[in-house]
Amino acid sequence: MKTLVTGCAGFIGCHLVDKLLEQGYEVLGIYFFTDYYTRELKETNLSNALKNNNFKLIEEDILEMDKFPDVDYVFHLAAQAGVRAS
Numbered sequence: 001m002k003t004l005v006t007g008c009a010g011f012i013g014c015h016l017v018d019k020l021l022e023q024g025y026e027v028l029g030i031y032f033f034t035d036y037y038t039r040e041l042k043e044t045n046l047s048n049a050l051k052n053n054n055f056k057l058i059e060e061d062i063l064e065m066d067k068f069p070d071v072d073y074v075f076h077l078a079a080q081a082g083v084r085a086s
Contacts, residue, residue: 006030007077014045026054032061
C-alpha cells in the first residue's frame, strides 16, 4: 500500500512516516524546506525514513504541484508554522 504524507519532516509528520514504514507501507513524503526552521533540523526528523528503501522524499511546495502521485492513502499535515507567518 502506498501512502502520501504532506509535511513529512514536521514533528508530527516524521513520526507518522516512521510508523507507516514500520508497518510496511511505501511512503511518499512531501516537504517544502523554508527558512522558518533549519534544514538540518528537518533532515534530522527524517533521518530514519531516509535510510528506508520504502520512503521517497519529494521536495516541492504543494501549492505549486500540478499533479499528485497516485496513492492509496493521504495524510495531509503540511502547514505554515507560526501564527504570524501563516
